[in-house]
Amino acid sequence: MKERLVKTARHMRRRRRVRKKISGTPDCPRMSVCRSHRNITVQLVDDMSGRTLCAISTRSKDLRGQVAYGGNVAAAAAVGKAIADKAREMGIERVCFDRGGRKYHGRIKALADAAREGGLKF
Numbered sequence: 001m002k003e004r005l006v007k008t009a010r011h012m013r014r015r016r017r018v019r020k021k022i023s024g025t026p027d028c029p030r031m032s033v034c035r036s037h038r039n040i041t042v043q044l045v046d047d048m049s050g051r052t053l054c055a056i057s058t059r060s061k062d063l064r065g066q067v068a069y070g071g072n073v074a075a076a077a078a079v080g081k082a083i084a085d086k087a088r089e090m091g092i093e094r095v096c097f098d099r100g101g102r103k104y105h106g107r108i109k110a111l112a113d114a115a116r117e118g119g120l121k122f
Contacts, residue, residue, distance in 0.1 A: 011101050011102075012101065013101075014101040014102075015100060015101025016101075018098060018099065018100075018101060019098065022096045022097075022098050023047045023048075023096070024044075024045050024046050024047040024048070024095075024096055025046065025047070025048055026046050026048060026049070027094070028094045028095060028096055029044040029045055029046050029047075029053055029092060029095055029096070030044070030045045030046075030047055030095065030096045030098050031043070031044055031045075031083070031095040031096065031097050031098060031115070031120070031122065032044075032045055032098045032100060033097075033098065033099055033100050033102070033108060033111060034100055035100065035102055035107060035108065036071075037071050038069075038070055038071045039057060039058045039059055039070040039071065040057065040058055040070060040071075040075060040076050040079050040107060040111065041055065041056075041057040041058075041059075041079075042055065042056055042057070042079055042080070042083045042111065043055040044083070044086075044087060044090075044092065044095060053090065053092070054083070054086045054087065054090060056079055056082045056083050056086060057070075057079065058070025058071075058075050058078075058079060062082055063075075063078055063079065063082060066078055071107075072107070073106065073107055073110040074110075075107075076106075076107035076108070076110040076111040076114070077110045077111065077113070077114040078114070079111055079114075080110065080111035080112065080113065080114030080115040080117075080118065081114045081115070081117070081118045083115055083118075083120075084114070084115045084116075084117075084118025084119050084120045085118060087119075087120055088118070088119055092120075093119070093120070093121055094120070094121045094122065095115075095120055095121075095122045096122060097112060097122045099112075
């Protein structure tokens with residue numbers, strides 16, 4: 001039980017440290033990643049006005065047919081490609097990447113690489 005609390009505390013410390021430095025603007029929104037065991041969600045957030053510009057998830061209608069299971073690297077890559085396509089439609093080219101306190105590894109890295117291949121710059 002104590003080990004779980006230490007791990008959670010480390011995650012929250014990383015999350016606060018990252019969010020202190022990153023802020024989204026209308027020109028360069030924050031790309032916020034939320035990862036769970038079964039799904040992955042990405043939002044483009046304008047922190048100046050407090051609005052979510054667009055969002056996509058493994059549970060969204062766009063990807064539900066393409067992704068069989070949302071908790072793997074292939075699903076994360078599909079979400080990264082889809083968010084890059086949506087951002088390009090809205091005229092967004094640059095984003096600030098907020099990994100949500102997670103390590104840049106595995107599904108987070110696959111999502112970021114796919115978003116870069118889709119045309120986003122960060």
